[in-house]
Amino acid sequence: MIHITLPDKSVREFEGAVTGLDIAKSISNRLAKDVLSVSVDGQVWDLTREIDKDAAVKLNTWDDREGKETFWHSSAHLMAEAIEFYYPGTKFGIGPTVDTGFYYDIDLPNGQVLSEKDLEKIEKKMLELAREKNDIVRSEISKKDALDMFTQKNDELKLELISELEDGTITLYNQGKFTDLCRGPHLPNTEYIKAIKLTSIAGAYWRGDEHNKMLTRVYGVTFPKQKMLDEYLVMIEEAKKRDHRKIGKEMELFAFSDAVGQGLPLWLPKGTQLRMQLEDFLKRVQKKYGYEQVMTPHIGDVKLYKTSGHFQKYGKDSFQPISTPAEGEEYMLKPMNCPHHCEIYKVRPKSYKDLPIRMAEFGTVYRYEMSGELHGLTRVRGFTQDDAHIFCRPDQVKEEFQKVIDIIFIIFKALSFENYTAQISLRDPEKPEKYIGSPENWDKAESAIIEACEEKGLETTTELGEAAFYGPKLDFMIKDALGRSWQLGTVQVDYNLPERFQLEYIGADDNRHRPVMIHRAPFGSMERFVAVLIEHTAGKFPLWLTPEQVVVLPISEKYNDYAKKVSDFLNISDIRTVVDDRNEKIGRKIRDNELKRIPYLLIVGENEAQTESVSVRRQGEGDKGVMKTSEFADFVLKEIREQLSGLYN
RNA sequence: GCCGGAGUAGCUCAGGGGUAGAGCGCAUCCUUGGUAAGGAUGAGGUCACGAGUUCAAUUCUCGUCUUCGGCUCCA
Numbered sequence: 001m002i003h004i005t006l007p008d009k010s011v012r013e014f015e016g017a018v019t020g021l022d023i024a025k026s027i028s029n030r031l032a033k034d035v036l037s038v039s040v041d042g043q044v045w046d047l048t049r050e051i052d053k054d055a056a057v058k059l060n061t062w063d064d065r066e067g068k069e070t071f072w073h074s075s076a077h078l079m080a081e082a083i084e085f086y087y088p089g090t091k092f093g094i095g096p097t098v099d100t101g102f103y104y105d106i107d108l109p110n111g112q113v114l115s116e117k118d119l120e121k122i123e124k125k126m127l128e129l130a131r132e133k134n135d136i137v138r139s140e141i142s143k144k145d146a147l148d149m150f151t152q153k154n155d156e157l158k159l160e161l162i163s164e165l166e167d168g169t170i171t172l173y174n175q176g177k178f179t180d181l182c183r184g185p186h187l188p189n190t191e192y193i194k195a196i197k198l199t200s201i202a203g204a205y206w207r208g209d210e211h212n213k214m215l216t217r218v219y220g221v222t223f224p225k226q227k228m229l230d231e232y233l234v235m236i237e238e239a240k241k242r243d244h245r246k247i248g249k250e251m252e253l254f255a256f257s258d259a260v261g262q263g264l265p266l267w268l269p270k271g272t273q274l275r276m277q278l279e280d281f282l283k284r285v286q287k288k289y290g291y292e293q294v295m296t297p298h299i300g301d302v303k304l305y306k307t308s309g310h311f312q313k314y315g316k317d318s319f320q321p322i323s324t325p326a327e328g329e330e331y332m333l334k335p336m337n338c339p340h341h342c343e344i345y346k347v348r349p350k351s352y353k354d355l356p357i358r359m360a361e362f363g364t365v366y367r368y369e370m371s372g373e374l375h376g377l378t379r380v381r382g383f384t385q386d387d388a389h390i391f392c393r394p395d396q397v398k399e400e401f402q403k404v405i406d407i408i409f410i411i412f413k414a415l416s417f418e419n420y421t422a423q424i425s426l427r428d429p430e431k432p433e434k435y436i437g438s439p440e441n442w443d444k445a446e447s448a449i450i451e452a453c454e455e456k457g458l459e460t461t462t463e464l465g466e467a468a469f470y471g472p473k474l475d476f477m478i479k480d481a482l483g484r485s486w487q488l489g490t491v492q493v494d495y496n497l498p499e500r501f502q503l504e505y506i507g508a509d510d511n512r513h514r515p516v517m518i519h520r521a522p523f524g525s526m527e528r529f530v531a532v533l534i535e536h537t538a539g540k541f542p543l544w545l546t547p548e549q550v551v552v553l554p555i556s557e558k559y560n561d562y563a564k565k566v567s568d569f570l571n572i573s574d575i576r577t578v579v580d581d582r583n584e585k586i587g588r589k590i591r592d593n594e595l596k597r598i599p600y601l602l603i604v605g606e607n608e609a610q611t612e613s614v615s616v617r618r619q620g621e622g623d624k625g626v627m628k629t630s631e632f633a634d635f636v637l638k639e640i641r642e643q644l645s646g647l648y649n
Numbered sequence: 650g651c652c653g654g655a656g657u658a659g660c661u662c663a664g665g666g667g668u669a670g671a672g673c674g675c676a677u678c679c680u681u682g683g684u685a686a687g688g689a690u691g692a693g694g695u696c697a698c699g700a701g702u703u704c705a706a707u708u709c710u711c712g713u714c715u716u717c718g719g720c721u722c723c724a
Binding site for chain 1: 650652653654684697715716717719721
């Protein structure tokens with residue numbers, strides 16, 4: 001008798017060994033059709049693999065991550081089978097699943113190359129093979145046999161993988177004419193796969209090491225229903241429309257120029273206005289939280305970065321030192337603001353009563369990112385961090401950390417960022433030698449972060465070994481239009497720099513102590529943040545951020561004076577207005593896309609009887625009717641106030 | 650940096666060894682008392698840059714730069 005415990009704690013009894021599929025059938029036919037794999041005591045198994053002892057079982061469908069992974073994993077094998085059909089002798093590296101879909105790294109024989117056009121025929125072949133309904137069969141194999149088999153195939157990639165596996169744990173999966181080394185699990189057969197799209201081809205190093213051979217990586221995604229693929233493709237198209245590079249160009253927020261240089265963004269007037277609104281907002285919040293603004297130069301003596309240790313670690317990846325007329329003198333474009341702030345700290349001796357000191361700067365830094373890494377505003381070579389450094393006593397770390405989390409919450413709430421994740425990065429407990437600072441301080445800092453997050457009710461994931469060598473950290477990630485994760489806000493505890501710069505304060509005991517430094521940047525960088533904000537809002541910014549709040553349109557030239565009066569009047573209310581003094585054809589300009597992005601359109605002179613009034617149109621709502629200009633000002637201010645209300649508490 | 654696409658008007662793109670093309674935008678004029686439009690005319694290009702092949706290169710070849718998709722990296 002076998003007892004199977006389901007997630008709802010109910011227990012089903014079976015006469016003898018059962019498969020996941022059997023269990024699903026015993027529940028409902030519908031589930032038997034939908035189930036893709038089965039988790040047995042936490043391990044994901046094939047549906048057809050026999051369970052011969054009591055176990056806790058979860059049936060995975062498309063809605064479960066495990067189900068999707070099984071589906072895509074089998075799809076990768078299907079793709080490999082199709083590729084082997086057209087390119088016999090292809091060597092196969094690894095073929096894992098990713099967030100959406102799967103890829104396979106392959107090495108085509110005789111230096112053949114794959115182009116985008118070839119993907120279609122592979123797709124077709126995959127569908128053909130899928131319809132053959134070939135069973136996917138698992139078998140166990142000894143290490144020796146496995147080595148023999150792939151030696152015969154002359155596939156040194158698989159041989160390398162096998163050589164690292166333990167004998168007795170090696171399994172093969174076969175479908176049709178294709179057999180692959182694989183841990184599994186897989187679908188029972190290929191007919192589950194109904195809709196296939198191979199999305200792209202890219203180069204990738206074998207095992208991610210640039211000293212290794214470059215393989216061809218083929219990406220694809222599959223679905224159990226054609227309709228789901230269609231929806232996915234529509235979603236991708238929609239996402240492309242939100243791309244910040246596209247919107248940034250259309251709205252004239254920022255630009256790049258070959259003449260200026262790669263990865264160096266030019267902020268256009270509207271983009272600058274947007275950015276300044278964000279900066280002002282954060283400055284107000286920071287002021288409330290006891291930060292003081294500072295300013296430091298864009299360059300610094302190379303020695304400064306040698307003291308901080310950054311030169312040794314990152315000197316090669318920086319813009320190279322600038323020589324001066326003086327012999328042997330070298331300066332660097334600053335790659336970070338921290339060393340400058342440490343020097344500010346040292347201006348005069350500090351008492352424990354002075355701490356915490358919170359030093360903020362919108363500091364522009366320059367890093368020579370690899371050319372292939374540059375990407376719109378999200379990865380650039382010159383960018384402005386909304387940087388601040390908090391110098392505090394060890395006993396203040398937790399409280400300061402919580403205050404930083406508060407600030408990040410205020411920002412995310414103000415901009416309705418809900419789809420974020422937070423990750424705590426701690427030491428690797430097995431490798432204490434990797435980290436600087438005393439274990440006691442690390443313990444204190446790590447528990448301070450964990451407790452601070454808990455007390456703030458922040459849901460986090462914890463990664464061991466992901467901490468910086470100088471301290472633990474907390475990162476906030478947010479997804480962009482295409483589902484890629486970007487790191488935005490970051491809070492890092494640092495024991496290293498205070499040490500290197502010999503920072504001190506005099507404690508209540510009249511002894512010298514070392515302060516703890518907290519680095520934090522809620523936006524991360526203005527560039528990246530604006531990029532994510534654009535994609536998040538698809539260019540429809542909250543009213544208080546909109547680069548063009550209100551457009552005043554005189555319907556003909558004779559209303560120009562009045563339009564100017566209206567705009568002057570509204571300017572008093574801190575609302576940007578744009579007067580276009582062209583004639584009535586202006587209507588053509590303000591339409592479609594542009595109209596969509598301007599919250600308010602005021603038309604002056606529509607009704608000659610009411611020259612004291614304006615016709616108001618609200619984005620997405622259409623005609624709001626005729627209002628007195630002063631009424632409109634109140635109306636808009638009220639709306640902005642509503643959007644801003646509650647942001648500070 | 651590496652692999653693979655791409656670079657033609659302000660924007661989106663078509664073309665192709667022999668005066669350079671479209672749509673939108675822009676300009677001028679006409680029409681339209683209008684919910685933001687119709688018509689006519691026109692201006693805009695070293696076809697990214699540099700070499701090579703050729704009688705002739707924007708087109709073919711090579712190199713450089715930039716950009717896009719990945720890899721790697723991210724203080």
